[in-house]
Amino acid sequence: MKRTIPIIFIFLLIFSELVYAEGTIYNSAAPEIAFTEEEQYAIDNYKELKVLIKGDSYPFSYYENGEYKGIYPDYLDNISELSGIKFTYVPYESDEQIESYFTLGKADAIAGTYGGWQGLYNVTEPYTILEYNVIARVNEDISKDKPHTVAVSGTDIAVKNYIFEHYPNWSIIPCRNINDAIKKVNSKKADITLLTSVDLQTTVSLLKYKNVKVVEDFSVYIPIGLAVSSVSCPDGLRTFFNKFIICQPLWDNEDVLRHYILNGIYVPDMFEFIIAHNEIMILILGIVLILITAIFIRWNILKRAAATDSLTKLWNREKFMKEAAKKLKDHKDKGFLMAALDVERFKLVNDRFGIEIGNQTLVQIGNKIKKIFKGNGIYAHGSGDEFLIFAMDTPENRERMNKAAELDVKINNTTNYKLPIKVGVCPVTYNDITENDITAYLDRAKIAKSKIKGHPDNGINYFTRKMGDKLNRENELQTIMRKSLENNEFLIYYQPKYNLENNKIIGAEALVRWQHPTKGLISPGDFVPLFEKNGFIVDVDFYVYECVMKMLSRRIDQKKRVVPVSMNVSRCHLNSPTFTLRLEELADKYNIPKDVIEMEITESIFSDEDRAAIKLMYDLKKRNFTLSMDDFGSGYSSLNLLRELPIDTLKIDKGFLETTDESVRSRVIVEEIISMATKINIKTICEGVETEQQRDFLKQAGCDMAQGFFYARPMPLEEFEELLDNEK
Numbered sequence: 001m002k003r004t005i006p007i008i009f010i011f012l013l014i015f016s017e018l019v020y021a022e023g024t025i026y027n028s029a030a031p032e033i034a035f036t037e038e039e040q041y042a043i044d045n046y047k048e049l050k051v052l053i054k055g056d057s058y059p060f061s062y063y064e065n066g067e068y069k070g071i072y073p074d075y076l077d078n079i080s081e082l083s084g085i086k087f088t089y090v091p092y093e094s095d096e097q098i099e100s101y102f103t104l105g106k107a108d109a110i111a112g113t114y115g116g117w118q119g120l121y122n123v124t125e126p127y128t129i130l131e132y133n134v135i136a137r138v139n140e141d142i143s144k145d146k147p148h149t150v151a152v153s154g155t156d157i158a159v160k161n162y163i164f165e166h167y168p169n170w171s172i173i174p175c176r177n178i179n180d181a182i183k184k185v186n187s188k189k190a191d192i193t194l195l196t197s198v199d200l201q202t203t204v205s206l207l208k209y210k211n212v213k214v215v216e217d218f219s220v221y222i223p224i225g226l227a228v229s230s231v232s233c234p235d236g237l238r239t240f241f242n243k244f245i246i247c248q249p250l251w252d253n254e255d256v257l258r259h260y261i262l263n264g265i266y267v268p269d270m271f272e273f274i275i276a277h278n279e280i281m282i283l284i285l286g287i288v289l290i291l292i293t294a295i296f297i298r299w300n301i302l303k304r305a306a307a308t309d310s311l312t313k314l315w316n317r318e319k320f321m322k323e324a325a326k327k328l329k330d331h332k333d334k335g336f337l338m339a340a341l342d343v344e345r346f347k348l349v350n351d352r353f354g355i356e357i358g359n360q361t362l363v364q365i366g367n368k369i370k371k372i373f374k375g376n377g378i379y380a381h382g383s384g385d386e387f388l389i390f391a392m393d394t395p396e397n398r399e400r401m402n403k404a405a406e407l408d409v410k411i412n413n414t415t416n417y418k419l420p421i422k423v424g425v426c427p428v429t430y431n432d433i434t435e436n437d438i439t440a441y442l443d444r445a446k447i448a449k450s451k452i453k454g455h456p457d458n459g460i461n462y463f464t465r466k467m468g469d470k471l472n473r474e475n476e477l478q479t480i481m482r483k484s485l486e487n488n489e490f491l492i493y494y495q496p497k498y499n500l501e502n503n504k505i506i507g508a509e510a511l512v513r514w515q516h517p518t519k520g521l522i523s524p525g526d527f528v529p530l531f532e533k534n535g536f537i538v539d540v541d542f543y544v545y546e547c548v549m550k551m552l553s554r555r556i557d558q559k560k561r562v563v564p565v566s567m568n569v570s571r572c573h574l575n576s577p578t579f580t581l582r583l584e585e586l587a588d589k590y591n592i593p594k595d596v597i598e599m600e601i602t603e604s605i606f607s608d609e610d611r612a613a614i615k616l617m618y619d620l621k622k623r624n625f626t627l628s629m630d631d632f633g634s635g636y637s638s639l640n641l642l643r644e645l646p647i648d649t650l651k652i653d654k655g656f657l658e659t660t661d662e663s664v665r666s667r668v669i670v671e672e673i674i675s676m677a678t679k680i681n682i683k684t685i686c687e688g689v690e691t692e693q694q695r696d697f698l699k700q701a702g703c704d705m706a707q708g709f710f711y712a713r714p715m716p717l718e719e720f721e722e723l724l725d726n727e728k
């Protein structure tokens with residue numbers, strides 16, 4: 001379509017240059033005419049005529065820039081020039097108006113029309129003949145003789161009159177405009193309509209109506225003349241005009257139309273275009289509306305998807321936090337409860353029953369929380385097996401929290417085993433901090449939850465002031481830790497290890513201390529767990545390792561006595577692929593023989609991440625480091641570990657020793673551990689030796705080494721060196 005328009009225009013342009021010439025249309029040669037008496041009377045008395053004209057009937061007559069233009073006024077100008085009669089134009093809109101205009105004497109003529117109408121006017125000889133194409137539905141049999149219903153635009157009286165006169169068996173269906181007329185044909189409300197080629201080129205496009213076409217070999221030619229009122233004018237006026245008209249060549253409809261179209265006299269403005277193409281516009285608007293709706297729906301789906309957890313269909317953490325913050329802000333005077341709920345050791349469910357069953361269990365938990373809190377709070381599925389709840393702090397909601405902690409969740413809904421649920425709760429009231437960081441309160445709920453101990457580790461726990469103080473302390477430490485490390489505020493203390501046989505120093509353990517500028521010396525129990533949480537322990541450990549190696553290297557260079565020093569390995573190194581390599585590089589850098597450093601790995605690592613811990617042990621062993629298993633007997637020690645792991649030394653936990661004083665059973669166990677380890681070539685050391693009695697017990701049990709306050713406390717480097725150097 002887009003292409004055909006310019007092609008048609010170019011074609012018309014060339015064609016018009018050939019055919020169209022000013023003279024062929026405006027042949028203004030004055031004829032020599034003789035007039036009747038009646039005509040002469042009319043000429044003398046009707047010097048000025050009021051002519052009805054339409055202002056919206058391009059290209060026949062239209063109103064533009066304050067004047068009437070188009071084929072009819074052009075032709076009338078021509079007549080006016082020849083006859084000396086002046087025409088003034090009076091606009092009209094419908095044929096109903098004609099009667100009142102004529103009878104009231106407001107008009108004397110109609111610029112261009114066909115036929116007479118109810119004796120009101122008579123029409124001159126035609127000055128042009130308009131060709132109307134017959135538009136009908138495809139495959140419809142249309143002929144002149146058959147009765148048809150014709151859709152005719154209400155303003156087109158020429159067409160109406162013509163049909164009345166020439167096709168009396170056709171019936172007329174009035175329409176608002178030509179587009180309406182086509183639509184009526186398309187929708188079978190009418191059989192045909194009549195349109196000029198201008199209509200087809202400028203106003204309507206048949207392409208959009210699949211069922212409609214131009215009927216070939218069937219055009220209706222309607223002669224158009226000047227209608228002269230029989231109310232206000234004598235018929236002599238009409239015959240007078242006739243004499244001018246018949247002397248002129250007929251205006252060629254095609255040429256005239258071409259002239260108007262090619263000269264671009266008329267360009268339908270946007271508004272008219274919209275009216276004329278209202279179907280297209282409605283379609284476009286419809287599509288735009290559908291698109292907007294689709295985008296809106298999609299946006300909503302995305303928004304909801306972004307806010308929901310795909311598994312449980314509950315809110316996700318982000319949405320939950322946002323809504324919780326909003327609730328808090330909207331009820332500044334109310335207290336709330338922020339809670340975190342999880343299943344103790346949920347990993348085991350996944351490991352034993354598979355992810356599918358694990359997921360079903362989570363959905364079950366989500367549904368149960370929903371049931372408990374529906375309408376009384378908001379809830380979400382956080383990450384893993386964690387669920388979040390936020391509700392107003394009321395006795396009823398505290399009771400609901402208790403219920404949540406007692407959730408009866410069963411794996412696969414069949415087993416009798418009820419999963420242990422932990423709920424940590426933190427009361428929240430509105431203040432500046434809560435507004436900016438509500439996640440801090442979720443962290444607190446989690447802290448409260450993590451403090452739940454017992455069997456089988458379930459229940460509910462509220463965040464306390466003591467926990468808050470600890471948290472504040474930790475936050476404080478956290479903000480200065482990096483600077484402190486750069487400022488060498490971390491010190492290494494050495495605690496000697498003694499040979500139980502001869503009471504001589506046989507080694508030492510490096511233990512870190514934090515020499516805080518205002519808080520004094522802080523022991524690792526107060527910061528190592530925090531640094532393990534935030535990962536900073538990795539830096540601290542390597543700092544310790546380097547300090548120890550520097551010391552060893554110096555003593556080796558000074559040819560002083562060197563004893564093996566053991567260093568602690570945090571669980572944070574477990575999953576680091578570079579840990580052992582980095583350690584080895586450090587040892588190489590300071591030229592330290594591997595047998596003077598020993599790495600202590602705590603037994604508790606093995607209960608959580610067995611595989612990674614075993615791998616780390618073997619990695620270290622591969623690089624010839626000496627390995628010690630620390631805190632043996634503090635947790636669920638497995639004797640199998642001793643068999644499986646490349647351990648050089650077994651360090652018996654101090655807690656074990658504490659009980660040997662009173663308990664025969666403990667003594668037997670320690671004795672057995674020592675004897676067994678010795679049998680498989682693992683050296684034994686006992687830490688936390690505080691008394692002579694303990695020392696004696698260990699000695700008789702065959703333990704190799706001892707470490708503890710009985711011998712020496714952890715001490716600064718200088719002291720340790722002095723002790724070592726002065727030992728006889």
Ligand code: C2E
Pocket residue numbers: 495510511512523524525528537540541544568569570630631654687688689690707708709710714
């Ligand atoms: P650990 O590895 O079990 O270290 C032994 C702890 O027992 C040390 O506490 C030591 O001072 C203490 N101790 C020694 N003899 C006795 C005794 O006779 N009686 C009692 N009651 N305690 C004794 P410390 O130095 O406070 O260290 C605590 C824990 O901090 C260490 O336990 C270790 O797990 C961790 N830690 C210390 N330094 C480092 C380090 O450089 N890196 C890492 N990752 N952890 C470290």
Ligand code: CA
Pocket residue numbers: 509568600630
């Ligand atoms: Ca240790």
Ligand code: CA
Pocket residue numbers: 630631651653654687
């Ligand atoms: Ca230990």
